[in-house]
Amino acid sequence: MGSIELQQVRKSFGSVNIIKGVDLQIKDGEFVVFVGPSGCGKSTLLRLIAGLEDVTGGKIVIDGKDATERGPAQRGLAMVFQSYALYPHMSVRNNIAFPLKMAKASKEVIDAKVARAAGTLNLTDYLDRRPGQLSGGQRQRVAIGRAIVREPSAFLFDEPLSNLDAALRVQMRLEIGELHKTLKTTMIYVTHDQVEAMTMADKIVVLDLGAIAQVGAPLDLYNRPDNLFVAKFIGSPTMNIVKGPSADKRGADCVGIRPEHTDISTTAGEWPGTVRIAEHLGSETFVYVDVDGIGPFTVRVDGEAPLHASDRVFLTPRESRLHRFNAAGARIAA
């Protein structure tokens, strides 16, 4: 069991409000990703759930019971830290066994569980090494191993992959995804990388300045961003925002068009402009256009496109995929 509920959770450090009243429901077995720019309070929110920080206000309910006053050891959650936080003076075996020893498990149980976790995570050959003798990816696996032996009701990950190189990051991402499929345990995963968020999450929580900007399934956020912040944060390259007559015409303060939802033509279209740079990747082409009277605009074209710097082009947004926002930055329903 691992349902978690946050009710009006607030946190201040001194006089600075970092988390400003967060309400959130996480169902048992869900993979939830907290995403947002650096400094928006993702780690703080995770640490509040873990019990490593005390809330300034609000309630944290775990499995239907109020856990706000409980210490980290009593919440039944496991955490994987960005810095791995392995015990440098213990062997890999003892690192993984540590939570079981703290729970006073018998030696046979400890040995069996450590062996099983090591098997799952390909660590069997490294059990007698110290963390200092392992590579980054292996350390990350030890940290995960230490978390899974406790059989927690939920896992908390704080940017676990950000210290790994790109290739390893993709691999570990898949491994964590598979782990979730096997264990079916609730996972809360913090990242500033929206690609990680989109690929891993059942549910994404977008945070902005300590408040929830939007909660939803990855494609919901992509297709129906509630506000400009989410619109600009989700999707790569970022959504183009257009103000002025083109927005007024559509009854909005500004409109957002994703690069992949814009048609580009050398003959006719709504917005004339000049190509600044065209990036040809083969599978796709990114065209950076200076639109007359609007400014920089990014277009993504599938496959190859015969466009080059200083070509004159015309852009046309696909009306059905266009997002309208009011002056406060909120979405205007279709």
Place this chain on the structure above:
Amino acid sequence: MAIRKSLGRRIGVNLLAWAIGFVIFFPILWTIMTSFKSELDAFAFPPKFFSVHWTLENYKEVLSRSNYPLFAYNSIVESVGANIVGLLIAIPAAWSMAFAPTIVPERKETRMLYAAMLAAILIAAAILYLIGDARGDWRIYGPIVAIACIPVVFWIATRRTPDVLMWMLSTKMMPGVGVLVPIFLWFRDLHLLDTRFGVGFMLMLMNLPIIIWMLYTYFKEIPAGILEAARMDGASLLNEIVYVLTPMATPGIASTMLLAVILSWNEAFWTLNLTTHDAAPLTAFIASYSAPEGLFWAKLSAASTLAIAPILVLGWLSQKQLVRGLTFGAVK
């Protein structure tokens, strides 16, 4: 880019280092040399270097005249015992300051409360001092009350870790003689004079600020995330300190312990004033050879050599550990 220095300059620096080392070591060398001279040679002026009749007489005399093993035993028990207890108190204290510091922004009310409490304590102390005159020793308790209450004032009024650290250091700024009389009377009333427990207790109190400061700086080097991981893994506070913090800080703890033992071993003010015979450590053993009716240089030197020998050997053996501990954190 490595910094290149000319050969001449390197020789110069080396010579200077040796010269400084020699100047620092010379008194010890001279003491050791004197301990092997006859009293007459030891007195000779200008001092004799070569035409000396080397002898072990002084050692024989000193060892037969006083009970060296008892003094040595007292020194060991008091300096080691005091600092083991000191460590047991200091580790949790340093833990809390390094990993759970209280940094409350200073507010006007806090400062006023602090000033009011300080004033109240000083007034109470003054009253005790004034009316105490009529009641024998009572006046002595005025300053004691004042001094004993200052930590409490700090705790209640500020509760800020940096202040507490500063206050602890400030206790080392006051000369011990300032509280000698009250503490002597306390020891007398509590029957702690000339007991190993009493001396150990005093040495422990004396070193506690240094031990806490040193441990605090070592603990600061340990990533807080590792202790948080232990907490998430279900470790109680005690388990966190015993299984995670202490093993990780072993080099730092060891060098703190060594330094504290050396300081206690050499402490002469309290040990001389609070002991007579039963609990007297090696400092008292040395002092017993400096008599007012004339110094016996050679015997005094022999006694000094006997007194510092154990700690010199300890320091020598633990040199590596000490240096490693003192640079702990610099090399991760």
